[in-house]
Amino acid sequence: MRFAVLQFGGSNCDRDAMHVLEDVCGVEADLVWYKDGFSRDYDGIIIPGGFSYGDYLRAGAIATRTPVMKDVISHARSGRLVLGICNGAQISAESGLVPGTFTTNEYPKFICDRVYLRVENNSSPFTSLYEKGEVIRMPIAHKEGRYVAPDDIVEKLERENRVAFKFCNEKGEVTLNSNPNGTMNNITGVLSENANVLAMMPHPERAAEKVLGSDDGKRIFDSMIAHIEAQ
Amino acid sequence: MKYKIDITISLKGGMLDPEARAIQHALSNLGFNTENLSTARVFKIDLEAEDKDAARARSEEMCERLLANPVIHSYTIEVRE
Numbered sequence: 001m002r003f004a005v006l007q008f009g010g011s012n013c014d015r016d017a018m019h020v021l022e023d024v025c026g027v028e029a030d031l032v033w034y035k036d037g038f039s040r041d042y043d044g045i046i047i048p049g050g051f052s053y054g055d056y057l058r059a060g061a062i063a064t065r066t067p068v069m070k071d072v073i074s075h076a077r078s079g080r081l082v083l084g085i086c087n088g089a090q091i092s093a094e095s096g097l098v099p100g101t102f103t104t105n106e107y108p109k110f111i112c113d114r115v116y117l118r119v120e121n122n123s124s125p126f127t128s129l130y131e132k133g134e135v136i137r138m139p140i141a142h143k144e145g146r147y148v149a150p151d152d153i154v155e156k157l158e159r160e161n162r163v164a165f166k167f168c169n170e171k172g173e174v175t176l177n178s179n180p181n182g183t184m185n186n187i188t189g190v191l192s193e194n195a196n197v198l199a200m201m202p203h204p205e206r207a208a209e210k211v212l213g214s215d216d217g218k219r220i221f222d223s224m225i226a227h228i229e230a231q
Numbered sequence: 232m233k234y235k236i237d238i239t240i241s242l243k244g245g246m247l248d249p250e251a252r253a254i255q256h257a258l259s260n261l262g263f264n265t266e267n268l269s270t271a272r273v274f275k276i277d278l279e280a281e282d283k284d285a286a287r288a289r290s291e292e293m294c295e296r297l298l299a300n301p302v303i304h305s306y307t308i309e310v311r312e
């Protein structure tokens with residue numbers, strides 16, 4: 001089993017993701033510079049957070065058009081796993097790996113906070129180690145994290161159980177007040193049609209060890225590892 | 232033939248424009264009460280093309296493939312010689 005963490009100019013959570021994979025979860029991973037491309041097949045690709053290309057044009061817009069993304073898309077088409085975190089989520093949406101887009105927060109400022117998430121789907125390769133409805137805690141750090149998609153797409157995502165996480169309060173109630181960025185239906189984690197791509201704004205790699213205040217995010221990586229092992 | 236192209240990317244009607252709302256608020260702090268305010272982004276491009284139609288077609292392709300995100304944006308293209 002081997003993971004790749006894709007590094008663009010301006011990625012800044014790439015090493016955190018590597019640390020979690022290698023040191024916390026104990027799996028092998030390569031940091032792959034986007035210009036070098038992939039020299040082998042990987043079981044999972046992580047597109048990390050950061051500010052690729054300084055968020056020029058729109059967050060993720062430029063990175064999406066780099067040649068390496070064609071390989072990420074064909075990797076995803078083959079059914080293998082892609083986890084897009086924060087800027088990686090924006091890139092995943094821009095690439096069409098998941099529908100919709102992550103755009104400027106309702107109140108247009110950068111939010112850096114710890115939030116509660118409710119696990120909406122616990123049957124995906126990313127969430128199988130959570131309980132459905134479980135309340136978990138992770139940090140968010142973004143200015144363009146408001147999920148927007150046409151109403152019929154959002155209905156479809158809800159119907160097809162493709163919403164992985166929603167912002168909620170401490171009790172797990174999905175409320176207006178617990179929605180930090182104005183995202184549609186409090187959605188902050190979206191799965192692709194075959195559930196092998198997860199685009200999420202919160203940072204599980206920053207919440208994978210108790211010493212960081214929460215290890216709730218670790219089970220995303222562990223779920224991916226369990227999914228790959230089971231294959 | 233050389234053409235001068237203005238591509239204007241705006242949010243689709245009904246889309247929340249947080250930046251516009253903040254600007255409108257700041258304007259009202261200065262005593263300018265505006266009824267409507269929206270933001271847009273203009274790309275000014277010089278382009279070599281066979282004719283005006285070809286220049287427009289290339290510009291549309293640029294919008295579709297990079298400059299606009301079809302989920303939230305609409306665009307207009309103005310081509311001048």
